[in-house]
Amino acid sequence: MIAFDNSFARLLPQMFTPQAPIPVRAPQMLAVNTALAAQLGIDTDWLASDDALQVWSGNAVPAGAFPLAQLYAGHQFGNWNPQLGDGRAVLLGEVICTDGIRRDIQLKGSGRTPYSRGGDGRAWLGPVLREYLVSEAMAAMGVPTTRALAAVATGEDVLRETALPGAILTRVARSHIRVGTFQVHASRQDIPALQALTDHVIARHYPDADGVPALLSAIVAAQAELIARWMGLGFIHGVMNTDNMAISGETIDYGPCAFMDAYNPAQVFSSIDRGGRYSYANQPGIALWNLAQLATALIPLMPDPDAAIEDFTTRINRFSDIYQAAWVQVFGAKIGLADPQIADAELIQQLLTLMAQDGADFTNTFANLAGPQAQDQFTDRDAFAAWVADWQKRRAPDHAEIMARANPQIIPRNHQIEAVIAAATNDDMAPFHALLAVVTRPYDPPVGTRAPFAKPPTAQQIVTATFCGT
Incomplete structure (x- = not known):
């Protein structure tokens, strides 16, 4: 089955609440990620069993697991909320994967916890499928991200504006x-909890960090590089609250996320x-603001707070240079x-300015830039031709190969995700599996797709708003 551990549960008890998932009435497997399961060391035959379905639905707690809800707080849209926590998720435990890395396995939508703040602790089908598709697409594009291991229908409705089918996502991070x-x-x-958490993060994620200042610098670098990757895909997270920024440098909490079209x-x-x-x-600036809040939280661990403020400010301010270098x-x-050199930022920005002026499709402009159809994205073709002339002086002889590795041909577009959700709500999962098959091969989609x-x-398919689903 699964060789569970839970190192977080060995930290101080005030950092979490033991919490079993709440059983559901009639679970049904909707999707399971066999490739990811193999990386986690999970037997794929067991994965297809009813025993596995009971685990992913929250109806059974496997041997070795220690389910818990984590405590945290956060700034939400800049406003401080002193207590949040896992209000609709439980961490079953951790596994040591085939690559030697320890990863969490969490059930999202698994019922009420002490941190639910009046919510039902459940998820409806739409956000579960959105997160499954987008997180797996991000992984396929090489972006650090949480992953989707399974999606299960609960056989129960959840109430939002109306009754909607319930579901649970098994998330890996x-x-x-x-x-x-x-x-x-x-x-x-x-301070004891803060110190224990810091020691845990250094040991688990940044073992080369020698102390708190080095840890902060490592997290700053990881976040700067992550946000640069988001920007290169036209990805918009949507809710970059401090409680939605993972210390590991992974993309987490795919709520109202989306990729841009124009x-x-x-x-x-x-x-x-x-x-x-x-x-x-605004995403780079918000990431910097969030990191400043992290630095503030770490100051109590330092023997000289005034000196720490000065040192941490310097370390936080390195974000901009690291981000700009990664962006280029x-x-x-x-x-x-x-x-690519920093001086190339001007050439890149000139193209982005033309794209913004003409409403060029973000993904297709870059995917087709090496071919003659690129000009079709622009109404001001003379301006684009002038840019191409400058670009031709700078691009590499093997530019087409470089671009093919850097530019996805396929992303999970908003209107496609909404169509998948609509079909799944009517018990048709075929569109979900069809879209999943192509977004997980973004650089070489199956022939004909x-x-x-x-x-x-x-114009009729454009999605103007996305929703958290809570």
């Missing part, structure tokens, strides 16, 4: 520790982001540069 996990213990002046730096999809705080262009590497590869899945939405 290097850990579920967040910036907000540090914040809650710092805000309570619980390029617009101010693009927002989340229905609750009315002020555009978490727009595409990401976008430099997207336009076929063999050795690229055209329909690469097509942008029609």
Whole structure:
């Protein structure tokens, strides 16, 4: 079965609450990730059994697991909330994977916990399928991310604006520790818990970090590189609260997330982001703001707080340079540069400006940039031709090969995800599996599948808002 451990459960008891998942009435397996299961060392024959279904539905707790709900706090849209926590998820435990890395296995949508704050602790089918598709697409594109191991229908409805089919996602992550996990213990002046958490994170994620300052620098670098990867895909997380930023440097909590179709730096999809705080262009700045909150939470561990503030400020401010260097590497590869330099940012930005002016499709512009059809994305073709002339002087001789490795042909587009959810709500999972098959091969989709899945939405298909599902 599964060789569970739970090192987080060996930390201080005030950091979590033991919590079993709440059983459901009539579970049914919707999707299971056999390739990921193999990486986790899970027997794939067992994975298809009824015993596995009972585990992924929360109806059975496997031997060795220690289910718990983690405590954390966070800034939500900039506003401090002193206690949050896993309100609809339980961490079953951890496994040592075939690559030697310890990973969490968590059930999301598994029922109420002490941190549910009046919620039902459940998830409905739509957000479960959205997270499954987007997280697996991100993994296929090489972005650090949580993964989807299984999706199970519960056989029970959940009430949102109306009754909707319930579901549970089995999520895998290097850990579920967040910036907000540090914040809650710092805000309570619980130094033993803060120290235990810090030691745990260093040992688990950043073993080369020699102390708190080095840990902060390592997290800053990981986040800067992660956000640069998001930007290179036109990805918008949607809810970059401090409780949604994973210390491991993985993308976590795919709620109202989305990929852009037409390029617009101010693009927002989340229905609750009315002020555009978490727009595409704001993501690097928000990541920096979140890291400043982490630094603040770590100061109580330092013997000289005043000196720590000065040192931590310097370390946090390195984010911008690290991010800019990573951004140039990401976008430099997207336009076929063999050795991108900071000076290339101007050439890249000129293209992005043209794309914004003409509403060019983000994914298709880069996927087709090496071919003659690229000009079809632009209404001002003279301006684009002038840019191409400058680009040709800089691009590598093997630019087409570089770009093919850097530019996905397929992303899980909003309108396609919504169509999948609509079909699944009517008991048709075939569209989900069809979309999953192509978004997990973004650079070399199966023959004959690229055209329909690469097509942008029609005016009637455009999705203007996405939702958390809570």
